[in-house]
Amino acid sequence: MKFTYPRKAAVLTVSLALAFSATACNRGGDEAAEGSASATLALSTLNNPFFVELRDGAEAAAEEAGIDLEVVDAQNDSATQTNQLATAASSGTDGVIINPVDSDAAAASVAPLIENDIPVVAVDRAVNGAEIESLVSSDNVAGGRQAADALAAAMGEEGQVIVLQGVAGTSASRDRGAGFAEGIAEYPNIEVVAMQTANFDRAEALNVATNLLQANPDVTGIFAENDEMALGAIQALGERAGTEVSVVGFDGTEEGLAAIEAGTMAATIAQQPAELGKRAVEVLDQLLAGETVEETIPVPVTTVNSENVGEFTE
């Protein structure tokens, strides 16, 4: 292509202007960073009350620590999350808190961050196969065992149980399921008669539980790997929920706690999502200050039943 002089000059001017504005931007960014660090919270989804609470906890802690926290939502898509982390890295974030959509896929997406010495903290779900600084999460295996104990207690330590599983392949589902299986095995008079996935989804749990109850009419206990599915199962049980059949959920969401107060749900294993978010930000803050942190930071889970539900709903 042949440029005329005026056009050449124009191109040159525009390029120079772009170059200047780009450096100006960078300088501006650096100056802003001196006053307050910036961090990115990359969530798997905001389509779920649990992660909304986690975000709220993180935002509160960030405000306290003077961290400028940008929250991005991957809408449960690993590819979107990868893109968001790439954007975060190029926009000069000082640290990243990631809640992976997929623990395995996340390794590749945090690699560029680690290469650029940007500290990465995982929250709620681990990142497999990457050298991240720390994992802040609930102890799901212990929680699964606690759920087994709570369900056994509610059922009088005997009877048949249905398990509603979460999204296959997620560590939450795997760990809770493993903990529950371990815990329930200690009750010789309790038999798990059916296990099906309802993908952590309330509507799906309603249908799946309804179908399973047809095949297993004598069931007196249901364990759901999250509260959403537990609420679907309660809907499927109708008046039998809380009277003939005990339901135990996991997460301790607002609606889950309300169901315990209403007597339709026997117990839930409350994670503390806001606490998870808060701890993750605190850990990142320590990292940004140059301190060393523990590789895994467990946030306790608690069994919530009718006796102590008041402490969780205020």
Next chain:
Amino acid sequence: MSKVAAPTAPKNAARGSRVKKFLADNGALVGLFVLGLALFIATPDFLTGPNLLNIGIQASVIAVMAFGLTFVIVAAGIDLSVGSVAALSAMGSAWIFSQADLPGWLAVVGGLLIGALSGAVSGFAVAYGRLPSFIATLAMLSVTRGLTLVLSEGRPIATAPEVSFLGGDLGVIPMPIVVLVVAGIVAAVILNFTVMGRYMYAVGGNTEAARLSGVPVRKVLVTVFALSGLFAALAGLLLSGRLDSAQPQAAVGYELDAIAAVVIGGASLAGGVGRISGTLVGALVLVVIRNGLNLLNVSSFWQQVVIGMVIAVAVGIDSLRRKNAPH
């Protein structure tokens, strides 16, 4: 010799072709019957009154959604937004009741209006904006899901008692089944006994020919998408009635089930062919597969495999029939 053979041959052929025609026209129904028979043999829990009611209830949301989609597919379009429109309508309805503190009947009417309006917007984009329906409704899918999340802030919202009533019981009959039947009758009447219904077949059969014969093609397109949105909204209210709340992630992926139901029911994605009764059967096939495999405690991963194969077989039979059709 030929004198004796001649009269019998056509008779047999006629009978044969009549059986063939019945099978071809009601392939999905025959499939449903075979499926039911197999499950009846496989598990004693299948053919019980309560389980059959379950199947009806579980089919209701997808079937109602698919009824609306049938209009669009008959008119040679596609509506990918039905699941998200259902979610937005349910969430909008719950918002009207819980957040805006308006009466429950207004929540029902408002929810339905949101659906019809969303559909009409897609329709305008297709009819006047000349967007392919695939694209217009894909955009609408994203917009409505986004608005659902905006309204809900990612949290479930309590729904109006009038909406919960849709998920409850009317005496001994579950309300979702009542809604399913009424919606089916209304949809069938629109498609078979109104001028607009005739126009839908005409537009789907050959848009240019329809236009030249004076069919108001654009109006027909806006109408089919508005109807699709309206039925999706009703499905959304039904779902939130069953769950007693509007969920931000409700009905994700339901558009695929609805399309599958319409296609298994014998409608052609090329347009011009399709019946409401077929769509109902299609929805029942999907639900019976899921229900039956649950009863047999087969993992839901296999359910997806089986449903995929059923869709492929249904469409395969349909295109073979089209190829062999005498006219």
